[in-house]
Amino acid sequence: MKVLLYAQNYSPRLHYICAFIFKEVMGVECTVSCDLEEFKSYRGVKINYSNSRVCENEFYIFPVDLLFQNNIVPQPVECFKINNNQAFFKIDHADFSFDIFAASFYLLCRYEEYLPHQKDMYGRYAHENSLAFKEGFLHLPLINIWAKSFVAALQNKFPSFTFIQHAFRFIPTYDIDIAFSYKHKGLWRNAGGFLKSPSLERIMVVCGWRKDPFDTYDWMDVMHKKFQLTPVYFFIVAAKNGLYDKNILPANKAMWQLVKKHAEKYAIGIHPSWQSGDDASLLKQEIVQLKTMSEQEITCCRQHYIRFNLPEGYRRLLNEGITADYSMGYGSINGFRASVASSFYWFDLKKNETSSLRIHPFCFMEANAYYEQKLTAPEAYEELMQYYAACKNVNGTLITIWHNQMLGRDKLYNGWPVMYENFLKAIS
The missing domain is CATH 3.20.20.370 (Glycoside hydrolase/deacetylase)
Incomplete structure (x- = not known):
């Protein structure tokens, strides 16, 4: 099974996320093309990712700007519910309710971690900053869930569309x-540890009478x-x-x-x-x-x-x-x-x-x-x-x-x- 995706302009971001969603998740080859005539004449599964519809036998997704940008700027992310799960980058008059490519890319590349943010006590990106935490989907593999819905939508449009079902x-x-807690730490480290917190167990382990915990x-x-x-x-x-x-x-x-x-x-x-x-x-x-x-x-x-x-x-x-x-x-x-x-x-x-x-x-x-x-x-x-x-x-x-x-x-x-x-x- 091969998918042809049409885009008006070349985008390394689009190529990346298509390779992940189709090849990695679905096990399906996807070619991204900017050739409109090639797209129109293609007889297989085809996705139009451009600013307007071009033919009847296509799956249409209106693109938000993210994947065609080269810079890093705050994005207008507003979540909404679809099939009881959160989504964002909502689009109208398309065959899918949101731009799954841009939304998946935003989460997968950790876009928000490149934006100004507060570090935690260890100098790390704090989870409280994340969209997943704020919107209550941190406990979900949301991109995989979206991909399942996307497969169903593609099969509805193209009944012959098949994909590889990966094993858990x-x-x-x-x-x-x-x-080790006590063993192999040497006399001075064990002596210092014993003075701070006297322990019969430490003595027994060091003497070889008990296994290290x-x-x-x-x-x-x-x-x-x-x-x-x-x-x-x-x-x-x-x-x-x-x-x-x-x-x-x-x-x-x-x-x-x-x-x-x-x-x-x-x-x-x-x-x-x-x-x-x-x-x-x-x-x-x-x-x-x-x-x-x-x-x-x-x-x-x-x-x-x-x-x-x-x-x-x-x-x-x-x-x-x-x-x-x-x-x-x-x-x-x-x-x-x-x-x-x-x-x-x-x-x-x-x-x-x-x-x-x-x-x-x-x-x-x-x-x-x-x-x-x-x-x-x-x-x-x-x-x-x-x-x-x-x-x-x-x-x-x-x-x-x-x-x-x-x-x-x-x-x-x-x-x-x-x-x-x-x-x-x-x-x-």
Whole structure:
């Protein structure tokens, strides 16, 4: 199946969003053409994306200006309801009630994050700024939902139109921020920790009489094997510790072995330290360090504390050979930051071009549920099941973030390992 889309002018933004909606989401080839005669004579599925209708056997969408602009300016976004879901860029006298191409592009490229906005306490784009949060659709993969409605409308106009029904996928990912609670931290760190908070458990772990409460790796392996999962692990390997970087240092043999063990079984990626966000030269050093420890190329990344800003953050990754990033989500609330449950190529809005960086958005992080949303494990389970249902309903991909310490034996996180296992049982 091939779709021909007519536009009066060439637009890199239009080419990008058509490639995503048709090829990525629908599995359908789409050619964008400015040749009116070619469009008129075409006998297949054709979409007219111009200022006026040109023939009877076409699907007509009146374009708003966004995709034909080259600058970045505030857009007139006014939401309205369609099929009980929010939409914007409403259009009249067309075959669809809103400009799905422009609206999807606005959300997917994170247009609003390039506009002036208030940062949160960590210097990140605050979720309270987002249209999705303000209009109450942060919990939905809205672009995928729109795409389903769009498919139905196209099939109504062209009954022969077919598309590929993608299978739902679940990808668990893990951030190894603090590999061990007590073990392998050395005499002075443990002595200082004991003086601050005396603990019999610390003594027993250091003496080898009890397993470290954060050492849950074997249990996680059992879960992966039992439920046939293909996880991705992200490791912090900063050369020194800081306020937000508290992992076992890479010079430690135990940390080296931990990375090597996981690299032999699973996909791994860099978890850039907080320090690397302030000193760009550290990112390259940490990638090289992880490459040495794992004995494999490092092309995946997730930012520590989800700390990045556009476009600089993603450009830095591209400069260091990163081709896949798993940071598209919020570190302050769960939900769909880009309003999508599918991976996509990042569009550099300032350069007005498609990049080679593949974005894998997540929508649930247990640390958000626990620390930010103040949910109990049972409450977080219900939220997680809602995200599962939302992704499965659109045949999307559910990506979650977990931390080894929250899946261990620390009393602070009682109930969370059980919650995770119950979730895996429920969706298997």
